[in-house]
Amino acid sequence: MSAAAPSPAPPRPPRSRLLGRDLLRLGTVGLRTRPARAVLSASGIAIGIAAMIAVVGISASSQAKLNARLAALGTNLLTAQAGKSVFGQDTKLPPDTIAKIGLLDGVESASGVGDLDAGVYRSHFSDKDATGGITARATDLHLPGTVGARLAAGAWLNHATANLPTVVLGSKAAERLGVASTGSQVWIGDRYFTVVGILEAVPLAPDLDTPALLGTPIARSQFGYDGSPTVVYERSADAAVESVRSRLGRTVNPQAPEEVTVSRPSDALAAKNAADEAFTGLLVGLGSVALLVGGIGVANTMIISVLERRREIGLRRALGATRSHIRRQFLIRRQFLAEALLLSAFGGLLGSLLGVAVTAGFAFIKGWPLTVPPVALVIAVGATLLIGAVAGLYPAIRAAHTPDSRLERMRGKGVVTSLGA
DSSP states (O other): OOOOOOOOOOOOOOOOOOOHHHHHHHHTHHHHHOHHHHHHHHHHHHHHHHHHHHHHHHHHHHHHHHHHHHHHHOSOEEEEEEOBOTTSOBOOOOTTHHHHHHTSTTEEEEEEEEEEEEEEESSTTSOTTOOTTOEEEEEOTTHHHHHTOOEEEEOOOOTTGGGTTEEEEOHHHHHHHTOOSTTOEEEETTEEEEEEEEEOOOTTOGGGSSOEEEEHHHHHHHHOOOSOOSEEEEEEOGGGHHHHHHHHHHHHOSSOGGGEEEEOHHHHHHHHHHHHHHHHHHHHHHHHHHHHHHHHHHHHHHHHHHHHTHHHHHHHHHTTOOHHHHHHHTHHHHHHHHHHHHHHHHHHHHHHHHHHHHHHHHHHHHTOOOOOOHHHHHHHHHHHHHHHHHHHHHHHHHHHTOOHHHHHHHHHTTSOSSOOO
C-alpha cells in the first residue's frame, strides 16, 4: 500500500506591486483630502525651519560684516602705554619710544600721541569746567596710516600745518564742540586753533575719537611738550605680530619691561566675535526646539490620519491583502511614509525660503552682506525629512498590523460582503 501523496502547499499570495506614480498618488491623498490640516502642519514645520535658518543666517551675516571690517582695518595693530611701577606710581614712556619701536624687525609703522596740559573749548567764553571729556594731544604725521584712521572732512596735518596753530578733531570731539566743517576755530590753552580736519570714528583706536590732535612742533612751543608719548601705536606684518608683541615691553623700557602695558585692540573685537558665536549656538538650539515641535505636529497628524482611515485599511484587507502580506510588502507603510515625507519636504523647503528671505531683509536693513551657510540649509531640510520619516513610521507599522477583527466588524456592518481576506 503506497503512501498517500502529500497535499500540495497552498499557493503563496501574489507579490503586491506599487508603482512609483501610484505611490505618489496615494501619498498625496491625505494631503489633498485634508488641505487645512496639511497647510497647518506644513506651516508649523516651516516656522521651525525658518526660525533656525534666520537665526543662523543673521548671526553669520553679522559676523561676515565684522570680519570684513577687521580685514579692512587689519588685526596687526598693537598699542603700548605706560603702566604702573612696582610701588603703584604712574610711569612715563621715554621720548624716543616711537623711534626705538620703529627699529624692531617686522614693524611696518609706528606712531603715538601724548597728552597735553590744556583744555579744549568752543571759544574763550566757554565754561572752563565744561570740558566735555575732550583733551588735547600731540601727535606725529604718521598716525592715520598706522591706526587706519580716515578723515570725514578736511585733511591731516602736514609738515607745514604741524608748526602752525591748527588742529584735527576726533569724531566725538567735533560733535561735542559743535564743529561740522573745517575752517572753524576752537580755543586750546590760551589761543585759538583752526580746525583743518575731522576724523571718522576709529574702530581699533576709539581713544582717538575724543581728543583734539595737534602737531608735535606746535605742542612743544606752545605747551612745553617733552615728546614723551602717552600711547604708542604699532603696526607689524601679520606673521610678526606675536614676536613683536613679546619684545615690545623690553624694547621700550629694558630696565622695567613690566611697566609697559602692551595690548592688541582687535582682541576686544575678537572677543565680541566669540560672544556672537556663543549666542548663535544658543539661538540655534532654540530653533532646533522649534523644529522638533514642528516634527511632533507632523507625527500627531499622521497618527490621527491612521485612526480616521481604519475603514480604508479594512477594505484593503477584505480585498485580499493579508496582514503578513501588507507587512512583507510595506504596501500601507510606504503610503504613510510617503505622506509624512511629502509633508515634511514641503514644510522644510517653504521654511528654508522663508528663513533666507528674513535673513536677506534684515541684512539689507543693517547694510550687512547676506550670508546663509549652505550647511544650515542642508541640515534644516535633512532634519525635517528625518523627523517626518520617524513621524510616519509608527502609524505605518500600526496600519500594517490592523487586526483581523476589524475586517469582521466591517463585514458585519456591510462595508464589504463577499470579498475574503
